Amino acid sequence: MKQYLKHDEWCIIEEGLKPEYNEISESIFSIGNGRMGQRANFEETYTGHTFQGSYLAGVYYPDKTRVGWWKNGYPEYFAKVLNAPNWIGIDIKVDGETLDLAKCEVKSFRRVLNMKEGYLERTFTAKMVNGTEVEVNSKRFCSLVKDESAAIRYSIKLLNYTGKLTVMPYLDGDIINKDTNYDEKFWDPIHEEVEGQSGFITVETKKTAFQVCTGMQYVIEQDGQALDLSPYNTQKAKYIDSTVEFEAKEGQETVIYKYAANVTSFNHDKSEIQDLCKKTVADAVAKGFDAMLAEQAAAWGSKWEEADIVIEGDVAAQQGIRFNIFQLYQTYTGEDERLNIGPKGFTGEKYGGSTYWDTEAYCFPFYLATADQKVARQLLIYRHKHLQKAIENAAKLGFTDGAALYPMVTMNGEECHNEWEITFEEIHRNGAIAYAIYDYIRYTGEQEYLIDYGLEVLIGISRFWAQRVHFSERAGMYMMHGVTGPNEYENNVNNNWYTNLIAKWCLSYTLEAIDYVKNNAADKYKALEEQIKFYEYTETNKWKDIIEKMYLPTDDELGIIVQHDGFLDKELLVVDDLKEGDYPLNQNWSWDRILRSVFIKQADVLQGIYFFEDEFDEETIRKNFDFYEPRTVHESSLSPCVHVILASVLGKKEKAYEMYIRTARLDLDDYNNDTEDGCHITSMAGTWMAFVKGFGGMRVYNDTLQFAPYLPEQWASYAFNVRFRGHYIKVNVDKTQTTISNHADEALSLKVHGKDYEIAAESSITI
């Protein structure tokens, strides 16, 4: 844990350069717009610790997996969102000496991520080896309005010197991912050109043949006047630069505007990307930095209007929740159904930038409640489009007849992870994908989604479960062996309760969905039946048998659900039994010790209770919470949020607050000592969920929105907004009352703390 960032309501602020934390800051101060993202690397040369990273949505490389001994069914590759061409580079020389903060005496340094307006700013003064003191201010952003554009304003003043200033903006495509399996370079050169003050490089990924054209044009001003420059330009494979030299007077501000664009064949025809890139750069130049930044601020303003959460009386908590929301919208905007949400977004390379079950289990509710309905729908459509691949994926493991196993990790629908205990066994992900369909319909009421998309996915998933279980003659029950539950600190277990439960639920929900589609779109049902060769009678009879006889382990003596067979045979220690040096386990214990210990990485039984809370009485929730929570080490960033929600249900306010702070400031305070790899983007949605479902008590049952808000003692008040079926609802909670307002032209019926209320159109109630 580190606490070197200043608390502020709207900004993330680093005061003073901390070279040892630079890679952490580069993650935290990342900027993005859902189409591209950029770590907070310096524009000028920096020879200290840095992890260069620029990422373009959808552009990936299938890196050969690294396994001990290959076995049948192992994925061929691990997809990685590529570290793409560096578009930010501006090398600076003063009197021939390269400006490099690693070699200067840094007199002041301030890095600010302005979340309100969506830009990164950096200001420093430094004394170079040659004695020159420079003052630099840089601002940059990836445009939310034109999502292939980005711009930098880099200003430099020589404080004690008049003389030669050399500026070299460049584009560099000759880079590798830090996280390669075999240290290969992933990019091939296609084209380079540089002329005057603009330049373009086109590179292509190996194997996947994605092309990217990265372009730049720069303008340099002194005293508000653009300089008339004669650049010296060079180019080589995957690289161009443009060097200009001119005089700068002591105290005079020189401003370099670098306009950049990244245009990819993921979005356009290869034949067009160079022209489009030139046009995009030219448009940006024409608009100018200030106008672009004004647009940016306005665009972020709209986002905040929808999605902001206000906390009074706790600046750290306020900063934390805004940081989470900001990073989520920097990562995914919902405008492209081919995209999804990588666990690190565009802030690092770990986990390959691919899609995990995190999306459905944690991110989905956030987008569902804070954005237009179509955004969450896009996330469902993404999986619908991958259905055929999920069927192929299951077939590779020996499943037949249209059984679909969605991948644990994917870029294009194919499974692409390294480890058998994850890909083969962590099959509960298949349930989360069905659950998101259910969640979408529960929240939006759009039952019709089942007709054109949902049912087909549900049948594929149910077919998988029906083949994946086996009937144990001895027990007279259906069982599921060889799985890994959400708690990845156990592998290859038998009868993981969560997995068995969600499998059973998938079968039941699919039966309901079949009824709905048959009754409401008989023709389409018939067409689907034929298309996927669905033998309703035979298949659903088997499903009903499984639903009836599915084994769900429980323990009568303790009155709890059992995480999986044999769990209670373990040495039943609790986290409080651990000693100082044990914790975090994943950095101190060998893997086998973790596996056989009782300690839980993230909610497993509790994840199931959270998903199907209405099926459990409070006593059951309490017994299970009291048994499992003390054994949970939360070494997955996805764990605390579920605990906030259930602790809130049980009135455990202190526990809820403790867990909330852990998730809200996970990256800002580097709780898990790994933020340098990138921010935990998907768990940021868990923070939102913890807030709104935990403190706000939001639920939807029987088409009715419910709240059960309470205020943590540490705060003066809070406010959040959600959308619900055409209503835009604001919830304000302070120490004395809760006010809920309904911004819509029709009334809203809802429950608050279990009581029915109605809020008239454009009105509010106070409780």
Added chain:
Amino acid sequence: MKQYLKHDEWCIIEEGLKPEYNEISESIFSIGNGRMGQRANFEETYTGHTFQGSYLAGVYYPDKTRVGWWKNGYPEYFAKVLNAPNWIGIDIKVDGETLDLAKCEVKSFRRVLNMKEGYLERTFTAKMVNGTEVEVNSKRFCSLVKDESAAIRYSIKLLNYTGKLTVMPYLDGDIINKDTNYDEKFWDPIHEEVEGQSGFITVETKKTAFQVCTGMQYVIEQDGQALDLSPYNTQKAKYIDSTVEFEAKEGQETVIYKYAANVTSFNHDKSEIQDLCKKTVADAVAKGFDAMLAEQAAAWGSKWEEADIVIEGDVAAQQGIRFNIFQLYQTYTGEDERLNIGPKGFTGEKYGGSTYWDTEAYCFPFYLATADQKVARQLLIYRHKHLQKAIENAAKLGFTDGAALYPMVTMNGEECHNEWEITFEEIHRNGAIAYAIYDYIRYTGEQEYLIDYGLEVLIGISRFWAQRVHFSERAGMYMMHGVTGPNEYENNVNNNWYTNLIAKWCLSYTLEAIDYVKNNAADKYKALEEQIKFYEYTETNKWKDIIEKMYLPTDDELGIIVQHDGFLDKELLVVDDLKEGDYPLNQNWSWDRILRSVFIKQADVLQGIYFFEDEFDEETIRKNFDFYEPRTVHESSLSPCVHVILASVLGKKEKAYEMYIRTARLDLDDYNNDTEDGCHITSMAGTWMAFVKGFGGMRVYNDTLQFAPYLPEQWASYAFNVRFRGHYIKVNVDKTQTTISNHADEALSLKVHGKDYEIAAESSITI
């Protein structure tokens, strides 16, 4: 399965070149002498399928492991016995055309492994592209007498041509292992020299810095006269060659003798190896090929006198058992306590040439009964020398206070495998290492071994088990979670019966050993106690508690032992339920399907019954055999042997014979479709064990040797020899009687079929 080799009692014979099987033959026809080994590659150029391989005992490279995501405790490297410099190469040109069987019309081809005398012979006639017909005969061997020497006699006749013959003997150290993780070269050049008709290269392994000097000298004769040659010599890094050209007359025999040596820093000081190599080559030249070959035949003659098994009435079975015995003695001779038996010996690269539990569980009884007692003792000393590393290995996994976990795979005592489910979990290997001590003492009666070596190892192992079990409060028993049993078609199971049993047995045996040493060498016991900080009272009390309360899963209903928790919950199919395309599972099923299936790769419960047979009544053995054998797919080469032994106990003669043939001809008939990777050397000892303990019924209990021989119906008779406590015993079994002779100067008391007999010195009995 392939059956292209001719059946013969003493030779392995391939008639006709089968290019598609060449890599299989290269494995099968390998030659070795325990110090070095060489696959049956051709001396001359061959551009067809070939897998070049030359290996030097003890010379290895720690190849960086290949894992998905690193976790604490994972081994750093996978040790690999290196593919060492090619010393066999002799390029031949006729009238400028390179002789290459891949490009010739091969008129006849015969490859013979003469097991009686220990050499490889190859004879062919071929028509070259230029029309020349050549007849070649080559013989080569690695000397058993001078184990750093090898020699080749390569004779060539031009059948229809008189003209220029170009001969180029060479040494090439610029090679890589086929089985590298990252395609790296492992050798650095140190020195090359070539002068006249001899040359030497010295190369060094990266990281481990082993040096190898490989040398050659050649002599060429025509009409019995050595030619006076003026070679053209070249050298480059890691390589030398020597080219001579001369005339050969039609029908005239030209004989090339190439004498080679491999001298390594594993055996000598680096400063000496070049001189020693020169001397070794010179000595070989002085002795001459024929004299060396005569010595070789004599040395193999002595081996056969000790270890031969004769089968009459079944040439295929006879060939099979001799092939197994021959390859075992080519791999390990017991002369160097630092060496051990790699699963592929010197015939391939798979499994890295490292030491596995195969040695103790399968190879140990063979060397114990067919060689001087000191050979088996060397194998024990090997592990004793690694005790400190085993303690370090356990410490890496969090075990303390001198607990020792011997590695699953090792070259120098350090664990060096890729996969967590093997290294962390297949801990039963620790038990096999203790069992070998017990087996040695049981067989030899040398109880004193415990004093100086055995007890220290046993205490280290017992300390491990005492920490590795946990007490389940709910069950009131000690359990062991997260293990992989001998059946590697299951991973990370709980309470594997075999592992729990052998752990419990280790604790008991260590207690016995403590008593013995205390009573017979009190001073040494005290010294050991201090040296290893052994707190007898505390530690052994814990052990006694574990022995008393160890959980060993059984099932009352079926009356069987349960392989591990949950095994009986599986779908209890049998092998007969499998369909054509399913089998072998490891080539047809995805890994997860294998893991959760009931099918067993190799004896697991039955392995335990085999080890501790005297603790089980016949009914128990039968019930377990009848339950587990039909579910065993024997996809480990180590499986059939145990089944032969137990089937023999149960009078299941057909099953025993079927399993025996499978193990005896595993490589000759390429049962598992993988002999091209190398021969299954360690399972060859299982073949011997199956024979002598199965058909011969050999056991030792209470210092008494027992036999219970029976003759498989398919055979006319068989005979085998064993050594036992100074006696040299021959057992002859034919259709009517069993004759056992005692070659020793004292009488032998023994049991045959449960009855007591005494055989006077140098006498025999017939039953």
